[in-house]
Amino acid sequence: MDSDLICEDNKIHDEVCEQVTVDMPDENELYDVAELFKIFGDSTRIRILSALAQAEMCVCDIGAVLNMTKSAVSHQLRILRQAKLVKNRRNGKEIFYSLDDDHVLSIINLALEHIKE
Amino acid sequence: MDSDLICEDNKIHDEVCEQVTVDMPDENELYDVAELFKIFGDSTRIRILSALAQAEMCVCDIGAVLNMTKSAVSHQLRILRQAKLVKNRRNGKEIFYSLDDDHVLSIINLALEHIKE
DNA sequence: CAAACAGTTGAAGAATTGTTCAACTGTTAT
């Protein structure tokens, strides 16, 4: 990872590298962005979010709509909850989930647009 | 995955489920969106894309800026290439990479906005 | 209080993924 790195000595390359290095967004921000995308990067979770985009739903019903066990749904909902992408409220035995933020949908929709090309 | 599924017989639930099922986006589209996000969901790739957002660069220089081996960079570039997120052109010994599409950046930037809250 | 249902949780196993290493291709310069 040392002798393997740099192109032959070349001022133009060095200048570009330095400029890009300086202008790079904050390392931690990029890390957080990647973490966010990692959560979107699973078809099960995207399907859950798409379902919740249409109606507040309980775990059981999400499972019914997506043909998954309650357990599998619950595991994914925990991840979505920790990422603050969904919120929930209890009503008797049932726990209803909904999107936490409209931002979530705009990101998915932007990606959907990109796909259709 | 059968007896585990549906809430107690309840017309309201059934109606919501049916409506959501009908209105769900196409299964394959959601799958493709998840695949796209999966590619964004790695900090190495996000860093590469962020670097390329600022300047066209060769593999060596990307490695220098991000402190990675050429091999690791190349492996990730292949994934980005296959997803049509970056394009390349050869110039002598060097191969210069750049973003394939401005769409790419708007998705990342939207996510960056979401992060900052 | 006991049964029934909604939901959560942890462990286990399979599958996927990212990096490294070594060997390879392709281009340039001596």
Place this chain on the structure above:
DNA sequence: ATAACAGTTGAACAATTCTTCAACTGTTTG
């Protein structure tokens, strides 16, 4: 032609991740 450099590739290994299963908590109802 051969050495040197830029880049790619496949195998191997470690690490992460998703689902299933079984056991658990919490709430309602008989």
